[in-house]
Amino acid sequence: MKxxxxxxxxxxxxxxxxxxxxxxxxxxxxxxxxxxxxxxxDKKNAALYxxxxxxxxxxxxxxxxxxxxxxxxxxxxxxxxxRAQYEEMNEFPPYEDNIEAGKELYEKTKFKSGKxxxxxxxxxAIAGDYPKYIKGKGVVTLGGAxxxxxxxxxxxxxxxxxxxxxxxxxxxxxxxxxxxxxINIVIDSKEAxxxxxxxxxxxxxxxxxxxxxxxxxxxxxxxxxxxxEYMSPLLGHVTHFPVYRLKWEALGTLERRVKxxxxxxxxxxxxxxxxxxxxxxxxxxxxxxxxxxDGPDIRK
Amino acid sequence: MKKIVxxxxxxxxxxxxxxxxxEAVKLDVKKVCDVKTNGLEKVIGVAEKFNPEAxxxxxxxxxxxxxxxxxIKYTKEAIKKKQKEAVIKYKEKGKEKSQTFxxxxxxxxxxxxxxxxxxxxxxxxxxxxxxxxxxxFKF
Numbered sequence: 001m002k003x004x005x006x007x008x009x010x011x012x013x014x015x016x017x018x019x020x021x022x023x024x025x026x027x028x029x030x031x032x033x034x035x036x037x038x039x040x041x042d043k044k045n046a047a048l049y050x051x052x053x054x055x056x057x058x059x060x061x062x063x064x065x066x067x068x069x070x071x072x073x074x075x076x077x078x079x080x081x082x083r084a085q086y087e088e089m090n091e092f093p094p095y096e097d098n099i100e101a102g103k104e105l106y107e108k109t110k111f112k113s114g115k116x117x118x119x120x121x122x123x124x125a126i127a128g129d130y131p132k133y134i135k136g137k138g139v140v141t142l143g144g145a146x147x148x149x150x151x152x153x154x155x156x157x158x159x160x161x162x163x164x165x166x167x168x169x170x171x172x173x174x175x176x177x178x179x180x181x182x183i184n185i186v187i188d189s190k191e192a193x194x195x196x197x198x199x200x201x202x203x204x205x206x207x208x209x210x211x212x213x214x215x216x217x218x219x220x221x222x223x224x225x226x227x228x229e230y231m232s233p234l235l236g237h238v239t240h241f242p243v244y245r246l247k248w249e250a251l252g253t254l255e256r257r258v259k260x261x262x263x264x265x266x267x268x269x270x271x272x273x274x275x276x277x278x279x280x281x282x283x284x285x286x287x288x289x290x291x292x293x294d295g296p297d298i299r300k
Numbered sequence: 301m302k303k304i305v306x307x308x309x310x311x312x313x314x315x316x317x318x319x320x321x322x323e324a325v326k327l328d329v330k331k332v333c334d335v336k337t338n339g340l341e342k343v344i345g346v347a348e349k350f351n352p353e354a355x356x357x358x359x360x361x362x363x364x365x366x367x368x369x370x371x372i373k374y375t376k377e378a379i380k381k382k383q384k385e386a387v388i389k390y391k392e393k394g395k396e397k398s399q400t401f402x403x404x405x406x407x408x409x410x411x412x413x414x415x416x417x418x419x420x421x422x423x424x425x426x427x428x429x430x431x432x433x434x435x436x437f438k439f
Contacts, residue, residue, distance in 0.1 A: 031434025038439060204431045205424035209361045209413060213424075215431045268360040268367045276358055 022187035025196050025286045032219075032287055033068050036233050039223065040066040040078055050223055062223075072236030072291050074299065078223060079230045086298065095170055095244045095296040098251045102171025105164060111153035117168070120149035127169065127176040128183045128293040131282040133192035139199075139278035142169055143253055147273070160272035161256035166242040169253060173242065173295030181293045183239060185286045199283030202276060203234075208266030214280075217261075229300065238285045240297035251296060254281060320353040324418035333411035335404040340379045347372050347410035354417035361413040364399065366390045368417070371410040378403045 039049045042065060046058045061080050076083040106117050106124055130142035140148065143165055147157035158165040187193050206213045215234070217226070222233040241254040248256075255272035258280065262269040270276040335343050351368050354360045361368045370390045378386035386406040389398045401409070430436035 027434060028432065031432075035433040035437075035439050200432070201428055204428040206420060206427070207359060207424070209363055209416070211420065213428070213431060219431065219433065220437075263362065266361055266363055268355070268362045270358060 021189055021193045022196075022286075024193065025187055025283075028200065029287055029289060032235050035219070036071055036222070036235050037067065040064060052224060068235075069291060071233050072239040072288070072294055074232030074236065075223075075230035077233075077236075082230065082300075085300075089246075089298045093244075093296075093298065095242075095251055095298070098167045098170040098242075098244075098296065099174045101164075102167040102169070102174075105168045106171055111150070111155050113153040115153050117146075117149060120145075120152075121172075124172050125176040125179045125181050127173040127295060128181045129185075131278060131285055132186065133189065133195055133282070135189070135191070138275060139195050139282045141255065141273075141278055141281050142172065143255060144273060144278060160253060161259070162248075162250055162252050166251040166253050166256075169242045170251060170296045173240075173293060176293040177295065183285060183288045183291050183293060185282070185289050187286065195279045196283055196286060199279035199281070202280050203283055207262075210264075210266040212265050214261065214265075234284065234287055236288055236291055238281070238288050239291050239293060240295040242296050244296060244298050246298075246300050254284075320350060321357075321418050321421065324350050324353075324415050325422045327415055327419075329412050329415050329419075332415065333408050335408055340404060340407050343407045343411045344372065344376050344379060347407070347414040348376070349414075350418055351410070351414040354414055357418070357421060359417045359421055361417050363409075363413075365392045365397065366399065368410055368413045371406055371413065375403060375406040375410055379407070 038045070040063075043058055043062065046053070046062070050058060063078050063080055063083075066077050070077045073083070073086075076086045106121075109116055127142060130145060131139045132145075134140050137148075143158075143160045146165060146168060147160070150157050187196055203214045204219075206216070215221075217231045218234045218237065221231050224231055238254055241257070242251045243257065244251045245257075253272070255277055258277065259269045259272060270280075332338070332346055333343055347368070351360065351372055355369065366388055367390065370388055374388045375386045384403055385400050386403045387398050387400050388406065389396065391397065433439060
């Protein structure tokens with residue numbers, strides 16, 4: 001009898017642990033939301049959070065009282081002039097053709113094996129479900145899953161940054177948005193939790209000769225300016241990719257954007273598809289959990 | 301027996317790299333990378349010793365499009381040929397490019413970059429949590 005009781009206690013502890021692999025991540029996510037909502041709550045706190053921003057800029061160009069879901073607009077959530085330009089650009093979205101091209105790729109590509117993308121991804125509304133932790137493979141981003149599908153069917157993997165890869169992801173994102181899908185990142189094993197923790201550490205660690213972490217600019221620095229650009233918050237960073245960037249004059253993936261920022265830190269940038277990049281994206285995506293998928297989108 | 305040897309080898313490897321990091325942490329960059337007191341060969345030798353570890357840990361420095369491994373490679377060539385200037389070659393978006401620096405400056409840069417990259421890994425260990433909202437970062 002005693003033995004059975006002990007066994008069941010042990011069993012329930014194991015079960016509890018099993019249900020809580022995302023405990024740290026949930027705590028981080030909620031704290032991040034609380035931080036950004038407080039930072040952008042009203043201009044009374046502005047001097048505290050934006051000590052280097054001229055007063056009239058805070059008075060005239062900032063919107064306040066920003067709530068969780070709005071942060072996916074990046075700096076356009078708080079920057080009034082940027083928002084106006086953004087809305088103008090979105091009147092004729094430059095990514096419509098990419099979505100069409102992506103749909104073609106999804107429906108018409110025939111692999112050497114005779115199969116197609118539909119066999120790998122029966123439901124295209126999956127943009128919010130990646131990155132995923134997959135046993136034996138580690139963290140797999142949407143781009144990684146697309147390339148796994150290609151390789152498993154005897155095809156060459158695509159460039160992770162742009163071109164067909166961005167087009168197919170644009171179709172997945174647009175379909176997800178149409179169906180009202182949300183970012184839905186799962187951490188359901190010890191290994192997944194460890195991958196998350198490594199991604200988080202990479203995000204918050206200063207790197208490169210400039211001694212900057214991603215967080216320097218996108219957590220503590222969000223809302224401040226570098227080179228005349230307002231820095232966007234980490235919260236909501238993954239919701240709207242792939243993104244059409246005016247600077248690229250093309251659509252690019254999340255990996256492409258992160259690689260650019262990693263280079264700007266003064267470090268040999270990590271490759272899209274590398275464990276480092278995948279785990280960083282896993283952490284970033286978890287922070288946006290529950291937000292609507294809203295890609296593709298436009299950025300300067 | 302074979303197993304023991306293998307284990308010892310594996311152990312030795314991890315020990316070796318941990319040592320490089322620990323060794324780098326203890327160095328005074330200003331002294332070790334000073335070309336006037338140490339000479340060019342020695343300074344570029346320090347860079348060559350530590351940069352592979354930075355590459356391995358994914359923290360190699362890159363500036364103006366040039367990775368530290370390129371600074372090291374072409375600065376060494378310039379030293380060997382006793383040239384006052386080092387022509388550093390590198391690739392940007394698939395295109396071959398180059399920039400020219402005084403050789404002693406390039407050696408100093410390569411040396412400080414290699415060591416600082418490793419020292420920063422250690423510093424980040426201590427500081428990264430201070431930036432996490434709800435953890436070390438109070439708001």
